[in-house]
Amino acid sequence: MTALAALIRRDIRIAVRVGGGALIGVLFFLTVTVLMPFAIGPDLALLTRLGPAILWFGALLASLLTLDRLFTADHEDGSLDLIVMGRAPLELACAAKALAHWLAAGLPLIVATPVLGLLLNLDATATAAVALTLLVGTPALTFTGMIGAALAVTLHRGGLLLAVLVLPLSIPVLIFGVAASQAAITGPLSFGTPFSILCALSLVSLVVGPFAAAASLRHGLD
Amino acid sequence: MTLIDLANPTKFLSLTARVLPWLTGATAIFLLVGFYQAAMAPDDYQQGATAKIMFVHVPNAWLAMFVWGVMSVAALGTLVWRHPLADVAAKAATPIGAAFTFLALVTGSLWGRPMWGTYWEWDARMTSVLILFLMYLGLMALWRAVDDPSRAARAAAVLTLVGALNLPIIKFSVDWWNTLHQPAAVLRMGGTSLDKAFLIPLLVMAVGFSLLFVTLHLAAMRNEILRRRVRSLQMMQASQQAA
Numbered sequence: 001m002t003a004l005a006a007l008i009r010r011d012i013r014i015a016v017r018v019g020g021g022a023l024i025g026v027l028f029f030l031t032v033t034v035l036m037p038f039a040i041g042p043d044l045a046l047l048t049r050l051g052p053a054i055l056w057f058g059a060l061l062a063s064l065l066t067l068d069r070l071f072t073a074d075h076e077d078g079s080l081d082l083i084v085m086g087r088a089p090l091e092l093a094c095a096a097k098a099l100a101h102w103l104a105a106g107l108p109l110i111v112a113t114p115v116l117g118l119l120l121n122l123d124a125t126a127t128a129a130v131a132l133t134l135l136v137g138t139p140a141l142t143f144t145g146m147i148g149a150a151l152a153v154t155l156h157r158g159g160l161l162l163a164v165l166v167l168p169l170s171i172p173v174l175i176f177g178v179a180a181s182q183a184a185i186t187g188p189l190s191f192g193t194p195f196s197i198l199c200a201l202s203l204v205s206l207v208v209g210p211f212a213a214a215a216s217l218r219h220g221l222d
Numbered sequence: 223m224t225l226i227d228l229a230n231p232t233k234f235l236s237l238t239a240r241v242l243p244w245l246t247g248a249t250a251i252f253l254l255v256g257f258y259q260a261a262m263a264p265d266d267y268q269q270g271a272t273a274k275i276m277f278v279h280v281p282n283a284w285l286a287m288f289v290w291g292v293m294s295v296a297a298l299g300t301l302v303w304r305h306p307l308a309d310v311a312a313k314a315a316t317p318i319g320a321a322f323t324f325l326a327l328v329t330g331s332l333w334g335r336p337m338w339g340t341y342w343e344w345d346a347r348m349t350s351v352l353i354l355f356l357m358y359l360g361l362m363a364l365w366r367a368v369d370d371p372s373r374a375a376r377a378a379a380v381l382t383l384v385g386a387l388n389l390p391i392i393k394f395s396v397d398w399w400n401t402l403h404q405p406a407a408v409l410r411m412g413g414t415s416l417d418k419a420f421l422i423p424l425l426v427m428a429v430g431f432s433l434l435f436v437t438l439h440l441a442a443m444r445n446e447i448l449r450r451r452v453r454s455l456q457m458m459q460a461s462q463q464a465a
Contacts, residue, residue, distance in 0.1 A: 161367050194398075215301065215380055
């Protein structure tokens with residue numbers, strides 16, 4: 001248990017220090033959201049309607065792009081081999097790494113959401129709904145994306161291949177995340193149903209992600 | 223003859239060499255009979271002759287999902303039993319499955335044009351088949367990204383199993399998404415039960431296309447084994463020249 005806590009602390013510390021790049025994800029999120037009105041037009045009513053979808057899409061891309069480094073840096077300096085050989089189960093170690101990654105790169109996205117909501121002309125309820133759905137939805141993105149990151153590090157390929165493999169798997173999260181936000185803003189459906197399914201998706205990925213990533217690392221590293 | 227005997231590629235090659243001509247013949251007979259029966263089937267009273275696209279479309283759509291099942295079994299063979307032919311089977315099945323999925327999409331789109339007035343509708347079924355197609359293409363990209371076949375095989379096996387878990391969830395969420403957007407316009411086939419005049423040709427075609435898959439799959443597996451032999455021979459030659 002102390003080993004896992006130490007792993008989480010170490011990963012967060014590396015991520016927020018110079019060269020870590022956790023905060024680049026937030027910057028990317030901000031830039032993508034700012035770019036959207038240039039493509040759609042400065043119509044505030046339209047931006048209000050598309051706001052939740054834009055924020056969710058930005059968060060999806062931001063968490064995908066930061067995932068590339070989840071295992072690669074550890075693989076390059078050899079600490080990934082130590083984690084694989086260590087006494088803590090590899091599944092739990094993978095879960096700890098993903099949790100640390102979410103704390104360092106996922107939480108800042110949610111903190112930034114209210115500011116971006118202002119830019120997209122969302123009112124307080126809508127912003128709160130998007131922030132809440134992102135809070136329960138982004139762990140699912142991180143934990144399914146971790147499977148892609150583990151595949152990428154065993155194949156020595158990252159970037160586009162990872163995106164192509166992981167993006168189809170994140171479709172359910174995107175659907176229910178946007179649906180729950182829209183339900184809170186306009187109705188007519190209740191917020192609870194899609195929100196509970198979103199929570200369920202996060203819990204399922206919490207179980208499946210570490211096992212698949214650990215299997216991939218165990219079979220793939222040499 | 224058990225599954226473990228087939229682990230020897232030479233035995234597998236000699237067995238498939240004997241079986242393949244028979245399979246090819248059976249496939250040809252079933253498909254010919256199926257196409258003849260489909261051509262002779264009566265026109266649908268609403269859709270006319272266009273309903274006959276069903277005889278190609280439905281078996282393709284069925285195989286699109288079935289092939290992912292075959293690949294999942296092969297993936298288990300790679301990861302759990304380390305069966306040497308499992309990754310060959312998985313690799314050979316991927317492009318064939320992608321082709322069946324593509325054909326299901328194309329025939330469905332051609333059928334949709336006269337019936338619904340559009341080539342593409344974001345209907346739940348069509349969307350989930352499109353996502354299935356994207357996942358096949360992703361797997362093919364994964365196979366092509368790495369030059370070492372066994373390393374690619376293990377990565378592809380993990381991804382195939384994750385996909386098998388995720389595909390029902392994706393299907394469910396796309397259904398949900400579509401009913402949210404357009405509740406009334408769910409397009410359905412005429413009735414729940416097909417008439418015998420349509421059912422028998424459809425079943426014959428389904429058997430024919432399944433046999434086609436088995437034939438193509440075994441042939442592709444043979445090719446893959448031979449390709450790997452050529453590759454290792456080339457590696458041997460290269461290392462001898464270097465020494």
